[in-house]
Amino acid sequence: MKKLFVIVFLISLNLLYSQEHKSVSTSKEFTLKTSDIQTLKKFNWNKVKDIFKDNKKTDSIKITISFTNKEKPDGSHPKIDNISTEVKGQRSELNKLIRTAKKLARQIVKSEKQSAEC
Numbered sequence: 401m402k403k404l405f406v407i408v409f410l411i412s413l414n415l416l417y418s419q420e421h422k423s424v425s426t427s428k429e430f431t432l433k434t435s436d437i438q439t440l441k442k443f444n445w446n447k448v449k450d451i452f453k454d455n456k457k458t459d460s461i462k463i464t465i466s467f468t469n470k471e472k473p474d475g476s477h478p479k480i481d482n483i484s485t486e487v488k489g490q491r492s493e494l495n496k497l498i499r500t501a502k503k504l505a506r507q508i509v510k511s512e513k514q515s516a517e518c
Contacts, residue, residue, distance in 0.1 A: 426455045429462040432505075435470045437512050440505045445498050457492040463501045467508050483508055 430451050432443060452461055464486040485508075487500045 426459065427451050428455075428460065429464065431464040431466060433464075433466040433468075435468045437467070437509055440465070440467060441509050443505065445502055448498055448501075449494065452491055452494055455491040457490065459491045460488065461491055461494070461497070462486055462488045463497055465501060465505055465508065467512075469512070483511075 430448055432440070434440060448463060452459075455461060464484065466482075466484040468482050485504050487497045487504070489497050
């Protein structure tokens with residue numbers, strides 16, 4: 401009887417302990433993949449902060465921007481077909497990583513605009 405009581409006590413203690421621990425899901429990377437240049441132009445970068453908000457400050461994270469141009473080349477000017485770039489760092493550097501990703505996205509938009517004007 402004493403053994404049964406100890407076993408029941410240990411099982412209930414284990415169940416109680418497991419209920420107190422919350423499982424937090426964190427993301428290690430974010431990819432913005434598009435074929436629409438307007439998506440790059442108007443993307444709300446605050447969403448990226450929400451994605452990584454549960455990560456520890458020391459977690460490594462990666463932000464990737466991938467653009468695929470679906471327009472057919474007409475042969476009269478060069479065009480961007482596919483471009484992909486990424487920034488990596490720690491969660492504590494998230495604001496800096498987002499600023500860099502924004503600059504890269506603006507550069508892709510600018511390059512695409514220039515190739516369309518040729």
